[in-house]
Amino acid sequence: MEYEVVVVGGGIGGLTATALLAARGLNVCLLERQSQVGGCLANFEYQGYQFDPTYGLFSGWEDHGIWPRIFAELPIEPPTARALPSPYTVRFPERTEVAVVSDAREFENELRRRFPECADVASDFYQRLETETRAASPETKLADLLQNTSIRFRRFIDVQLETFAQCSSETCSGEIAAQVLNRRYWEIDGGGQALAHSLAASAKASGAKLRLDTRVLRLAYATSGEPIGVDLLSGEQVTATRAIISNLTAWDTYGKLVGLAKTPPALSSQLRKLQSWGAYLLFLSMDCDAVSRLSSRRVLALTDWQSEQPYDPSMAQLVFTASNSDLRPRDAKRAVTISTFSNAEEWFSFHEDHSVHEERDQQMLEGTWSRLHSAFPELGDSVEVIESATPQTFYESTRRKFGMIGRPFGLSHGADWKTHLPNLLLASDTATRGLGVAGVATSALAIADHITRFPRL
Numbered sequence: 289m290e291y292e293v294v295v296v297g298g299g300i301g302g303l304t305a306t307a308l309l310a311a312r313g314l315n316v317c318l319l320e321r322q323s324q325v326g327g328c329l330a331n332f333e334y335q336g337y338q339f340d341p342t343y344g345l346f347s348g349w350e351d352h353g354i355w356p357r358i359f360a361e362l363p364i365e366p367p368t369a370r371a372l373p374s375p376y377t378v379r380f381p382e383r384t385e386v387a388v389v390s391d392a393r394e395f396e397n398e399l400r401r402r403f404p405e406c407a408d409v410a411s412d413f414y415q416r417l418e419t420e421t422r423a424a425s426p427e428t429k430l431a432d433l434l435q436n437t438s439i440r441f442r443r444f445i446d447v448q449l450e451t452f453a454q455c456s457s458e459t460c461s462g463e464i465a466a467q468v469l470n471r472r473y474w475e476i477d478g479g480g481q482a483l484a485h486s487l488a489a490s491a492k493a494s495g496a497k498l499r500l501d502t503r504v505l506r507l508a509y510a511t512s513g514e515p516i517g518v519d520l521l522s523g524e525q526v527t528a529t530r531a532i533i534s535n536l537t538a539w540d541t542y543g544k545l546v547g548l549a550k551t552p553p554a555l556s557s558q559l560r561k562l563q564s565w566g567a568y569l570l571f572l573s574m575d576c577d578a579v580s581r582l583s584s585r586r587v588l589a590l591t592d593w594q595s596e597q598p599y600d601p602s603m604a605q606l607v608f609t610a611s612n613s614d615l616r617p618r619d620a621k622r623a624v625t626i627s628t629f630s631n632a633e634e635w636f637s638f639h640e641d642h643s644v645h646e647e648r649d650q651q652m653l654e655g656t657w658s659r660l661h662s663a664f665p666e667l668g669d670s671v672e673v674i675e676s677a678t679p680q681t682f683y684e685s686t687r688r689k690f691g692m693i694g695r696p697f698g699l700s701h702g703a704d705w706k707t708h709l710p711n712l713l714l715a716s717d718t719a720t721r722g723l724g725v726a727g728v729a730t731s732a733l734a735i736a737d738h739i740t741r742f743p744r745l
């Protein structure tokens with residue numbers, strides 16, 4: 289089959305690009321290996337329970353933000369997104385909390401109350417972050433802005449940066465930190481999966497072809513060496529006259545689609561150096577009463593100050609996210625997701641032997657369970673483990689290299705969405721200057737504009 293654009297992957301990047309290009313009248317085909325769209329955003333279903341694997345915090349829904357701009361072009365309405373006046377709380381090891389609120393004055397008062405040891409510098413930090421990054425100095429080093437703040441304040445910043453951008457205050461750029469710390473988050477009715485479904489519905493309404501359960505093996509090349517489409521695992525070839533968009537991670541785009549032999553050596557060595565975290569998640573059920581006793585449905589818990597060492601999020605933090613609706617109304621239970629980071633590669637050194645994986649999962653579960661109860665003693669016996677997800681689980685569902693999630697370490701500005709091949713473009717969270725799904729959508733919009741502007745790439 290021949291299309292103008294072929295999109296590999298039905299995560300948020302692939303779906304956004306497909307919906308936009310189809311709405312602009314291009315003939316587009318999206319190929320997704322799973323039986324559903326959404327990639328990392330797809331809800332996790334187990335024994336009749338539905339869990340959201342994300343924190344449920346989304347940016348870019350403000351007036352003229354990325355989502356209103358995208359949906360203004362699409363033939364369907366966006367899902368309902370609600371601004372959160374108090375998106376989350378940060379909890380410290382001794383269980384004091386800082387409420388992160390969008391109102392500037394209220395937040396300033398909260399900072400002064402919670403960080404009396406450096407109240408002026410802490411308040412100054414937020415102001416300088418905003419002005420210096422707005423003054424187009426993306427090279428602003430956060431570490432400079434944090435000078436003279438206390439370790440408590442720096443860890444308050446670290447736990448937020450690692451959660452949303454996978455970098456610490458020592459490595460993060462001012463540009464990324466400003467996006468994370470601006471406290472403007474929205475909740476989407478139905479979660480990130482509802483957003484994915486809206487984009488898929490829009491793409492179909494505009495005439496795009498969405499093929500699920502379709503695994504792409506690699507790019508198909510003309511004898512001239514130029515990519516002309518993709519080969520499927522089934523042996524079928526799908527050709528693209530204008531462009532191929534890869535929604536795979538940068539590692540998998542080159543490692544699998546382009547092929548290592550056809551990847552420039554400098555690029556291969558750069559990719560080998562890039563790494564990111566694996567996610568270890570616990571899916572719990574929790575008594576509704578117990579959820580309502582917490583200060584917030586989303587808590588970023590710092591479980592260890594690590595004051596004498598560089599911040600290691602895999603040992604120092606976990607994120608508690610409770611859904612806002614009853615999991616099973618008759619049982620008065622809520623779905624809760626606990627997210628932690630783990631070294632992704634380590635989960636693959638034994639992947640031949642399933643029992644070793646089970647053993648490591650059990651160890652990780654016990655360690656996380658004990659850290660959870662120590663951070664939230666008020667949970668008592670109100671929570672029950674339903675299932676866990678390891679980096680291997682992420683690999684199995686999304687085929688991301690080692691199940692790695694989010695931004696690669698040290699990638700301050702994100703790789704460009706262009707590749708060394710003019711007609712191969714990258715719509716992925718590993719190649720964007722932004723954060724989370726808003727960042728991927730920003731790259732997808734730039735790609736759609738590029739393809740529309742240049743009929744021949």
Ligand SMILES: Cc1cc2nc3c(=O)[nH]c(=O)nc-3n(C[C@H](O)[C@H](O)[C@H](O)COP(=O)(O)OP(=O)(O)OC[C@H]3O[C@@H](n4cnc5c(N)ncnc54)[C@H](O)[C@@H]3O)c2cc1C
Nearest residue numbers: 297299300301321327328342343344345504716717724725
């Ligand atoms: C624990 C956790 C919490 C998060 N919370 C938030 C949050 O609250 N807010 C936020 O904005 N972001 C959040 N994120 C980040 C966000 O989920 C991801 O950045 C985003 O969903 C990635 O989208 P993507 O389109 O780049 O890739 P993916 O979602 O990985 O999509 C890639 C798609 O390609 C498909 N695919 C792979 N190989 C092939 C192949 N050979 N052939 C065909 N298809 C293929 C996969 O099946 C998948 O559907 C969170 C991430 C994690 C891990």
